[in-house]
Amino acid sequence: MAAENGGIVDSIVHVPYGATVRLMLASLERSLLPDAVVRRLIRLLLASRLRSGYRPSADVQLSDLLHFAHSLREMPIAIQTESAKSQHYELPTSFFKLVLGQHLKYSCCLFPDKSSTLEDAEKAMLELYCERSQIQDGHSVLDVGCGWGSLSLYIAQKYPNCQVTGICNSVTQKAHIEEQCRDNQLQNVEIIVADISTFDMEATYDRIFSIEMFEHMKNYQELLKKISRWMKLESLLFVHHFCHKTFAYHFEDVNDDDWITRYFFTGGTMPSANLLLYFQDNVSIVNHWLVNGKHYAQTSEEWLKRMDQKSSLIKPIMESTYGEDSAVKWTVYWRTFFIAVAELFGYNNGDEWLIAHFLFKKK
Numbered sequence: 001m002a003a004e005n006g007g008i009v010d011s012i013v014h015v016p017y018g019a020t021v022r023l024m025l026a027s028l029e030r031s032l033l034p035d036a037v038v039r040r041l042i043r044l045l046l047a048s049r050l051r052s053g054y055r056p057s058a059d060v061q062l063s064d065l066l067h068f069a070h071s072l073r074e075m076p077i078a079i080q081t082e083s084a085k086s087q088h089y090e091l092p093t094s095f096f097k098l099v100l101g102q103h104l105k106y107s108c109c110l111f112p113d114k115s116s117t118l119e120d121a122e123k124a125m126l127e128l129y130c131e132r133s134q135i136q137d138g139h140s141v142l143d144v145g146c147g148w149g150s151l152s153l154y155i156a157q158k159y160p161n162c163q164v165t166g167i168c169n170s171v172t173q174k175a176h177i178e179e180q181c182r183d184n185q186l187q188n189v190e191i192i193v194a195d196i197s198t199f200d201m202e203a204t205y206d207r208i209f210s211i212e213m214f215e216h217m218k219n220y221q222e223l224l225k226k227i228s229r230w231m232k233l234e235s236l237l238f239v240h241h242f243c244h245k246t247f248a249y250h251f252e253d254v255n256d257d258d259w260i261t262r263y264f265f266t267g268g269t270m271p272s273a274n275l276l277l278y279f280q281d282n283v284s285i286v287n288h289w290l291v292n293g294k295h296y297a298q299t300s301e302e303w304l305k306r307m308d309q310k311s312s313l314i315k316p317i318m319e320s321t322y323g324e325d326s327a328v329k330w331t332v333y334w335r336t337f338f339i340a341v342a343e344l345f346g347y348n349n350g351d352e353w354l355i356a357h358f359l360f361k362k363k
Contacts, residue, residue, distance in 0.1 A: 038336055042343040050352065053247040061246065068248045069278040072269075075218040077226070078197035079267040093176050095317050096148065098310045099303050104148035104176070107212040108242065108296040108345075108355050118302040121295070126154045129209060132289065132357060133238040137161045139206035142230060144196060145169075145213030149177035149189075156181075156189045166191045167199065196223075204232045214241040215269055220279040224360075228282035231362040237283060239358040241271055242296065245351065248272040264337050273356045283360035291355035297346030304338040 055061040096104055101118040109121035110128055129151060135141070137159040143152045146166030156164045166189065168174055174191045181189050192199075196213065208227060217223050227237060251268035273290060307314060311331075318327040344353050 035339065038339055039343055042340050043347070046344060046347050046352075049249075053244065053249065055247075065248060065272055065275070066278070069275060072218055073221050076197065077219045077222050078195075078217050091321055092317065093148065093172050095314060095321075098313055098317075099306045100148075101302075103150040103154065105150035106147050107150075107240070108291070109299040109302075110291065110295050111298050118299070118306075121299065121302075122150065123154075125295075126151055128357075129211070129238060129240065130155070130158065132287070132359060133207055133209065133236060134359075135159065135162070135207050140204075141165065142203075142205040142208045143167070144208060144210045144227065145216075146173070146177070146191070147211075148173050149180060149191070151209055151211060152177065152189055152191075153180055153184070153186070156186045157184065160188065162188060164189045165203070165205070167194055167196060169193065169195060200226065201230070204230055204235070206232055206235055208235065208237045209239075210237070211240045212242065214239060214271065214276070216267065218267075218269060220276060221281055224276075224279050225282045228362055231283075233362060235362050236286065237358075237360040237362075239276065239356075239360070241276075241356055242345070242353065243271045243273045243275070243356045244353050245273050245290075248275050264333075270353075271356070273354070276356075276358055280360075280363070282363050284363050285358065286361050287357075287359040289357040291357065292350040293345035293347070293352065293354040294350030295345075296353075296355060297342045297344075297350060300338045300341035300345070304335060304342065307335060307338065 055064055093104075096106065100106055101109070101122040103119070103122040103126065105122040105125070108125065109118065110125035111121045112124050116124070135155065138161040139159070141152075141155055141162050141164045143149075143155075143164065143166040146152045146168050149166055149168075152164045152166040155162055166177065168177075168191060171193055174193050177189065177191050181187070197217070208230060210227075214220065214223070231237060249270050251266070251270065274288075277285060277288070314331065315327065318331050322330040347353060
């Protein structure tokens with residue numbers, strides 16, 4: 001079957017490219033493409049992205065990155081924030097409870113070994129954040145872009161003397177976190193619903209975390225300037241974002257094959273592993289780490305597996321969210337999104353697209 005699927009792809013690529021993409025998308029929406037074909041097509045697109053991203057010499061590569069960094073300074077902090085918000089959070093929390101792990105961590109997890117479960121991997125990455133940020137019980141903590149509260153709740157439970165504030169962009173996320181606080185008798189968590197690109201406040205914190213939020217932003221100079229105002233003199237800022245190891249690019253919806261951008265990542269950015277080092281106007285780097293992309297690939301494979309295992313429970317959620325006529329299409333879209341994330345971060349043995357961790361201090 002695998003050879004047959006490969007033959008399908010090989011025969012299709014000789015057809016004009018635009019027509020091929022439109023045919024594939026039409027087939028995809030009707031759930032007519034086997035996963036093996038979808039994965040092969042995604043790998044072809046990733047190879048094309050690498051060809052367009054890598055430059056013929058190191059000096060040209062660096063020049064391109066500097067030009068990208070300078071261009072971000074001319075942009076707003078974020079663009080099309082409402083589109084990005086609706087793309088990921090239009091589905092109710094019930095969907096993510098079925099697909100994600102126990103902590104509802106909607107970002108890369110860390111698999112210590114092959115036998116690790118998704119729950120193990122969620123906890124391992126949350127623990128790594130605590131270790132690398134040098135957090136101590138009693139610190140005041142800000143979690144910027146806290147999602148469903150995986151890190152906020154983890155810190156609040158592990159360090160009962162920490163006062164934790166989370167900023168999310170969804171009232172449903174806030175409701176979930178507050179429900180978890182009631183269930184676990186946590187009284188040291190406060191959740192603010194806000195658009196981080198326009199939000200500001202007077203409060204300052206000992207530790208600030210940002211997990212997979214910078215990818216939704218553009219002007220890192222203005223963003224870090226804003227965050228630095230929330231830092232005390234001895235504060236540390238810990239940032240986790242996904243990246244490409246060498247080059248940076250915008251997620252742009254220009255061609256038919258810009259499918260992920262259109263449906264899942266409008267206004268998004270793929271930073272390079274070192275991009276934030278060019279934005280040290282208000283913060284200074286203390287430490288910098290990389291995490292192999294295979295951890296994200298396995299994370300997304302686990303999400304896909306759970307989505308498939310719980311398809312009978314997910315079907316009515318898709319129907320109520322997108323309508324009966326579009327439920328199959330959007331089920332396929334979400335499956336394909338998880339497959340695409342797995343293929344992206346698994347490419348070249350996890351050494352092309354990966355995870356960057358940064359620790360900054362206030363300047």
